[in-house]
Amino acid sequence: MHKISKEKLQSKSKVGIILRPSTPEIKENYFIIKHCFEKHNIEVFLERSSASMIDEDGYDLDMICDTVDFFASIGGDGTLISVVRRTFKSNKPVLGINLGNLGFLTDLKIADLDNFLDNLETDNYRIDSRMIIKGSTNIKKFFAFNDIVISRKSLSSMIKIDAKIDGKPFNSYFGDGVIISTPNGSTAYNLSVGGPLVYPLTDVFIVTPVAPHSLTQRPLVLPADFEIEFTVSDNQGAVVIVDGQDIYEVEHNQSVKIQIASKKGKLIHRKTRNYFQVLNEKLQWGK
Known part of the structure; x- marks a missing residue:
């Protein structure tokens, strides 16, 4: 309760x-x-x-x-x-x-x-x-209150992102990108692409594909004690957008690791x- x-x-x-x-x-x-x-x-x-x-x-x-x-x-x-x-x-x-x-x-x-x-x-x-969620690449750490979005660089092509949970493969996303949202951000970008609303005082990740190539790709709600890792398979790399405010570039085969922040x-x-x-x-x- x-x-x-x-x-x-x-x-x-x-x-x-x-x-x-x-x-x-x-x-x-x-x-x-x-x-x-x-x-x-x-x-x-x-x-x-x-x-x-x-x-x-x-x-x-x-x-x-x-x-x-x-x-x-x-x-x-x-x-x-x-x-x-x-x-x-x-x-x-x-x-x-x-x-x-x-x-x-x-x-x-x-x-x-x-x-x-x-x-x-x-x-x-x-x-x-x-x-709060913490994201990291091999060169950068960042924190998000709403969401971390991994998105394609080019409007003319889709992006492939391979995902792991606690080091074990669980999915590959092929489309415009993927949103990793907190419950706070469930009413933001996540909502606009059909993700679920989640009560804001819970601790879960919401993983929502953006315009996926396959209609079987659905939003996923995960316990926040997991570490989720996303690797960009696309040769063009990707951009990481933090709370719609900060943007970082990620190169081909680079990973973005995401976990709950300690505070x-x-x-x-x-x-x-x-x-x-x-x-x-x-x-x-x-x-």
Whole structure:
């Protein structure tokens, strides 16, 4: 039976803020949010690249990770994913503040923040621990909150990818590529190509082929204690796309090994947030 975590912040006096990149017009919203935190006696530490974007002073991310009690991501789901990936090793939870349409991950708008911080003071909130996956090649290591995609380089040809579980061959994928998703990412690219929705607080891999040549290739859900290895058999090599944000090249016969990371990504949510209600609203089930 699933149980909601009872983890709480040990202190709530310092927050690190990271803004959606390439949007200097976010400055006015930032000061509204900063004032709201300070009204609740929470000191704000703005990350340096975010600060530079709006002509303010900021702090190095490593210093912020060592200093703050939690982070706030200001933007959308993409910004939140980036912040979790950059900070999860510090074990500091992230609060997502959405500036547009409410997403699957960011359920708080600026107008909700003051009331939420009242609830934060009285421990009326929750912290969700989300699975992170670690990928590695012979020269690179990377982490994903949503998914790792191994994709063809050329639009004019398909790609062949041989897959192993714990060192034993189990499949060969021939098509446009393959998605290795966390439950968090089951509502992202995985969903758009027919992969299953998976409850986000579980620990499993979702392996979903993209436009497979054979219709017998189906999505696969695997326990997260496996190590999965994908070897690119295509002479042209492939590209590895991490959370839709970072891209790496993989050469012919190079392997990508994927396993669960040793630490979780942590999200701060309202206690009343209901995952299935979010699915109902975002996917318009029953309409």
